[in-house]
Each structure stands twice: as C-alpha cells, then as structure tokens.
Amino acid sequence: MVRWGGANGRPQFNVMSGYIQGIQHGWAQLSGAKKGDWVTLDVTTDGGRTWGYCGPFEARWDGEIVITPAARTSSDPNLKFRACGAPAGVPGSRAVCTTPW
Template identity: 55%
Template sequence: MLHRIRRRGLVLALATGLLTAQVMVAGASPAAATPQECERGANGFVDIPDTLRGTQAPVGPVSIFGRTATLYYGRIGGVTRGWAHLGGDTLWGDSVWMDWTRDGGRTWIQCGPFEVSSGGQTKTSAAQRTSSDANWRFRACLRWGRHEPAAIKCTDWW
C-alpha cells in the first residue's frame, strides 16, 4: 500500500512538472511593456475593441481550460495590423498579451497583459502593424487566472 502511495506521488510530481514545462515559454526573456506602453498610439500600437476579430494568422490558437488565445490580423485605419484575442469561458483575472519581436524571436516586447474584468468577457491586446520583414513577428499568449504556478500558453511565432 505504501509503495502504491509513493508511486502515485511520484506520478503526480512528474505530471505537474511536465505540465509546468509545457506551459512555460522557452527562450529569451521578454522586455515587458506595460499596457500603457502599448495603448493610444505608443510605440506604434493602436487601441482596438475587445471584441474585434480579423483573419486568423496561420498559427493555431492555444487553449487552457476553455479559454483560447488567437492571433488575428486585419486592416485597421488603413494599415494591416496583428493582435491577440482572448475568448472562450473566461473568468475574472484571465489575461491576454501579444509578444512582438523584431529579431525573429531572440528578444521580444510583451505588450500587456490585458486582464478580463468579468466572466465571459473577450479581451484583445493593442494592435501593431505587420511587416514583410521575416524578423518582424508576433505571437498571442494567455494566462489562466491569477494562479501560481502560472498556467501560460503562447501560439507559435507568425
């Protein structure tokens, strides 16, 4: 019986470690930008409605417990821009942000997080212009609530 309990504990510890490793973002550390550094025209970002959807970028959305982060792009004010969108079964404290890189993902700026203030609400990041430069890329990320350790997932770079 004690052997079974130890094995369950080991399996639980390994599963927790694998889950944590899966939801952590590997690679370089971001330079975090506050929401204010990504709003109202700061650093080339523009504000958009929290319900806005466009064309889904050719990277799959990511989901955690019924919440989904999707990377969209579309014409805003005559300029093609990309943004992150959070939808699904959201609850207070869930958040979304968009990582933006100009060097192919070695370093990036984290624009956000932008937090949901009530259940069922959708949320977007600010939008940034797209570019034909292969190093100019985006990804959408979500965080499930305010839980620690954080459950975070990001789309692939686009």
C-alpha cells in the same frame, strides 16, 4: 489566425490580423475567459530571439472577450507576433503562447 486552447472550457488565445485604415495590423484576442484570465501581444523584431510584450490585459468578467492594442505588420521576416496568456493567478513566467505569426 493562430490559436491555442479553447477545448474543455479552457480560454482560447488567438493572434488576429486585419486592416486598420488600409494598413495591416496584428493583435491578440482572448475568448472563453473567466474573470482574471489574461492575454498579451508579444512582438519580436529579431526572428524570435527576444520578445517584448504589450499587456497583460485581464478579463474583468466571465465570458469577456479581451483584445490587445494592434501593432503594424511588415514584410520583414524577423517581425513576428504571438499571443500569450494564462488563467487567473498564473504568473507571466508560466504563460502559454501561440505559434509565432
């Protein structure tokens, strides 16, 4: 798990991993959210030069835990995930991201 935030009432973004039907996957999770806070799962296949993203997924109420769809992991060192997000009203260009995993 890689995380960002969580202190002083700020939302916390995590990159989580686990096995789904025996295959390892990664996903992003937002906790400690206020309504309108959002999270994406960002994926790179070129070691971080370019990123695509799944989301944003927005908290519908205060305290909701928001989880993105999961993506399969790989032993390829160029495949990396990160969780990005921001409080309500902050555009994607101003998102904060976790360290890539």
